Amino acid sequence: TPAxxxxxxxxxxxxxxxxxxxxxxxxxGADWIHFDVMDNHYVPNLTIGPMVCAAIRPHVKAPxxxxxxxxxxxxxIPEFAKAGADIISFHPEATRxxxxxxxxxxxxxxxxxxxxxxxxxxxxxxxxxxKLDLVLIMSVNPGFGGQSFIDNALVKLRQARARIDRWxxxxxxxxxxxxxxxxxxxNIAQIHAAGADTFVAGSAIFGKPDYKAVIDAMRQExxx
Ligand code: DX5
Ligand code: ZN
Numbered sequence: 001t002p003a004x005x006x007x008x009x010x011x012x013x014x015x016x017x018x019x020x021x022x023x024x025x026x027x028x029g030a031d032w033i034h035f036d037v038m039d040n041h042y043v044p045n046l047t048i049g050p051m052v053c054a055a056i057r058p059h060v061k062a063p064x065x066x067x068x069x070x071x072x073x074x075x076x077i078p079e080f081a082k083a084g085a086d087i088i089s090f091h092p093e094a095t096r097x098x099x100x101x102x103x104x105x106x107x108x109x110x111x112x113x114x115x116x117x118x119x120x121x122x123x124x125x126x127x128x129x130x131k132l133d134l135v136l137i138m139s140v141n142p143g144f145g146g147q148s149f150i151d152n153a154l155v156k157l158r159q160a161r162a163r164i165d166r167w168x169x170x171x172x173x174x175x176x177x178x179x180x181x182x183x184x185x186x187n188i189a190q191i192h193a194a195g196a197d198t199f200v201a202g203s204a205i206f207g208k209p210d211y212k213a214v215i216d217a218m219r220q221e222x223x224x
Contacts, residue, residue: 004192004222006215007032007065007178009202010056011047011145018052019059021206028211029219032065034180034200035085036145042071042094043143050079057084067115067180067200069142070094073101081108089113089136092124102131113178117142118150122159129167132175135160137196140181145202149182154194161195185214189221 008030013021022033035053040046053064063086070076071094080088088105092114095101105112113134116122118141125135137160139153157179164175178198179191188199199222205214 002174002176002197004196004219005031005176005198006205006218007034007198007200008205008211008215009034009036009145009180009200010206011036012202012206014206015048018056022056022060022062025205025211025215026060026062029215030062030205030211032063032087032198033060034202035064035066036202037066037068037070037076038143039070042091043069045143050076050083053080053083053085063087065089065178065200067136068094072096074104077101077104077108077110081105081110085110087111087113087134089115089134091115091117091120091142093117093120098124099128099131102128106131113176115142115180116156116160118153118156122156122163125160125163129163129172129175133173134176134178134198135164136178136180136200138181139179139183139191142181146207147182149184149187149191153179153181154191157191157194157196185217185221188218189224192222 038045038047066085073095111133115136140147179196180200184204
């Protein structure tokens, strides 16, 4: 199993100083940059797109983990690949043809992920395991930073972990298990114990003045 990864969500960063923010958070120990794309259609909020991804790309070497909360999905995939995205994830209910969208992401040279809302069934995973590089479990309803962790996500993480382990034990490739929403120093150990290996945190990191102190405290919890 790989070392746990911390993926700060720039949704809670200062958008007026985004280049500096991503540099600072990577210097503070972030593994990935989590990039939340919202379209005021799939979710009731509007954020950033491929142009902003391209603008931050030269500032850091860390993988950019694009979380698409948009509907439809497909037209944005070539755009984000061109903009330097490393991982692109989408919600199964936001595309007509899940298998095709996953292939499209890989065809553009990116890793592909499926995102499950708090009440969405994990069943979609089973038919596309060979095309998945990442599974993202939402622990809040998507749309906003700063919400509190929905406890049932721990159950969902254990179920996703079991599916991934079964796949890997049968000789399948590595699939990351990421969690997004309400992750903080106080609950990260418990979330890790439920099987997550990649942790998105927005307000918990960007809401504090010292990013390194928060990331270090998270790593300490993860090492327990
Ligand atoms: C929510 C986004 C999250 C969000 C997490 O729709 O997908 O990535 O920024 O923010 P926190 O960590 O503040 O819950
Ligand atoms: Zn996200």
